[in-house]
Amino acid sequence: MKIVIIGGVAAGAKAAAKAKRMLPEASVNIYTQDTHVSYSTCGLPYYIEGVFENYEKLIVRTKSEFEKSGINIHLQNRVTKINPESKKITVLNLQTNENYEVEYDKLVIATGAKPVIKGFERIINKKNVYTLRTLEDGVLIRDKMRTVQNITLLGGGYINIELLEAFVKNGKNVTLIEKSPFIMPILDEDISILVQTYIMENSNNQVKIITEDYISEFIGEDEITGIITSKGIGFDTEMVVISVGVRPVVDIATDAGIELGVTGAIRVNSRMETSIKDIYACGDCAEKVHIISNTPVWIPLGSTANKEGRTAAMNLCGEHKDFEGVLGSSVTRYLGLNISKCGLTEKEARKLGYDTVSTVVTKKDKAGYMPEVENITLKLIADMRSHRILGAQAIGCGDADKKIDSISVGLANNMEVKDLLDVDLTYAPPFSASVDILHSAARIIQSKLRN
């Protein structure tokens, strides 16, 4: 059995490891254009910040560790073509520039995602313009950051909020530009505005946020030295990081005739099978199902990639395993503010036709007399018709992530508001409040459902 895997960061690395454990006699080969396999992309902002010095800490499993377990890693070998008829792939060795073909019995596409650069094609190759995706990107950004004082972040999503924290902690002045009315457009606006307010109030005047605006002019030749926005705001800059979104890497899949889903990512079933037999896709290049709405979504996250890689491996090794989908659970932080969500936001739910009911509650996360007490603000969203909980967002210096994980498990089990009202959560003064914010929010929603 020849198992070939394209891509080796999260889904690909997991698929390879799991397949080799299940079928030790199979040949397992990973081909990647990258210089490393099996590393934590999510950890790059903390490497850039300087939380640790050696980027090799981000590597989950090294090439030689893979090879010791019998998995062959082909770094800097880009797969350029899949031929499903002959069950072969064409590979370009980026170091020798030679092409060669490889046979497969089972193929796993785990090509991941890449940063969107649409609208920035003109500047993407300037010396001081960056995107963050690979280990090399992280090393370049960290090295450059240390030599400059004024940095511009384009985009106000997760990656740039994490980079903002890294840069601010390093004493830099940062201007962040987001085209939406608020940063973190993944959240509802009433929560985004709280995040934005916190950032402005806790960043020692190092941060400037410009929203509902975009760049109209970049100044500079080899390097960008200044920026002018469409509203006429102008400022100097020494470094630009573009994080305005990512998109799935699907070129070789579509070239081979593999179908994409409505989101533009590779369509897969719950066993991670693509439209072509013996070809699987998993991780950021693959479409997912949202468990709440039962609609196709594309939410690329490392935690999901891991589960999908495992699912693909189990199925291609002959064991039936379904991956049911995602809840859009995610978390990040900015200088002590934890920001977390799961399920649908209210705006997403309304767009999908739900008659939503919601509440926003602020409450202490522990007994008020304990020194470690902090606030959490929780937004809970439910469906007026079914009374099902649709999603939640929590921010605060308190344990927002803890609350959202609890709700995530509820969402995965079709929890209704009444099931949350009295749920027996752990209580002790250093850990929680005797009336938990989940109870408080559920009670308010319950009374709204009655009216």
Add this chain to the structure above:
Amino acid sequence: MKIVIIGGVAAGAKAAAKAKRMLPEASVNIYTQDTHVSYSTCGLPYYIEGVFENYEKLIVRTKSEFEKSGINIHLQNRVTKINPESKKITVLNLQTNENYEVEYDKLVIATGAKPVIKGFERIINKKNVYTLRTLEDGVLIRDKMRTVQNITLLGGGYINIELLEAFVKNGKNVTLIEKSPFIMPILDEDISILVQTYIMENSNNQVKIITEDYISEFIGEDEITGIITSKGIGFDTEMVVISVGVRPVVDIATDAGIELGVTGAIRVNSRMETSIKDIYACGDCAEKVHIISNTPVWIPLGSTANKEGRTAAMNLCGEHKDFEGVLGSSVTRYLGLNISKCGLTEKEARKLGYDTVSTVVTKKDKAGYMPEVENITLKLIADMRSHRILGAQAIGCGDADKKIDSISVGLANNMEVKDLLDVDLTYAPPFSASVDILHSAARIIQSKLRN
């Protein structure tokens, strides 16, 4: 409408507040032998430790705050008799020593629990022997603790583990005696032993734990000055705290003909109604239903008391509200070690006839390269026949409570092992691991279920 409530700590105080909000025109009276109402019993160990100086911080709502909202508080007024025929209670004013009668339309019994002193009757009135239940107990223990060096704790459950932390942080030498083979008998032994090991390794030689032993002799007249155990271990002591269990306060209820349940606590239905019309019971004096086993249990906790007080109030005010029961979720800590559980332990489950399957997994709670990373050890227990998750225990310096709260929500929703396998939990390096310990444990259990 005359609403009379007996007891005012957690359930009683909550019932009074909720009833007054729902029926502002009703008269609401709390009678209690205590000197305070509405305080956090669970916070007493932290007051004793010195986390805060003023015990009034433990008071959730003062007498005058209650009275401002129209609720009458009768402190140091002990209810001595309930007469369901005439719908009257007899009250003894402890300050004037006068008896009087009070009429009720609806009566709520929230008399709570009291420490077990069986076997210690001979010493309970000695000057340096304490139990911890009320605010006064807390003040006395704290004052005494500050004047001594060598303290003996009888019992190895939650309260004494919290007192142990308080005393050790204050530099005291403590001997703890537990008659079971391990401390924290509320946990399975494989987890208890880890807690015990941690305590012994992290207490700067201030702690001695004696298990499978009991006191055979107390030395001293007015004060206990020495102890000899049944195994012949002898030592001096300056102070003794007995926390060998609590029992529900049900005397006036049984005198009135109100039925108790098999646990010895007052039997109530899901609306907190006792066997006698218009009399409700809630909080530590009332029996509960365990949601997993659907059996009567008596697990007295402040968080439950709060929900039951609210439920009683809603029902007596005419709104239908059910309280479904408890999961035995609880948490505590000892010098950085978080100790948490929910659902059934394996020993409880086996006693109930379940064919259990379990696993114990130790894993990092966050990305390994983050400085805040800590370990968690999780025991997950499932039912071999139904594949339902029955319970979990988590300990560690990491976020054990977070994991247990997530499982608690799953338990409340009849979660099966397969539902936990791929559940979409929040992931980011400062908050969690990309493969969560819940996923790891579920995968191991799943493979055991297959075999």
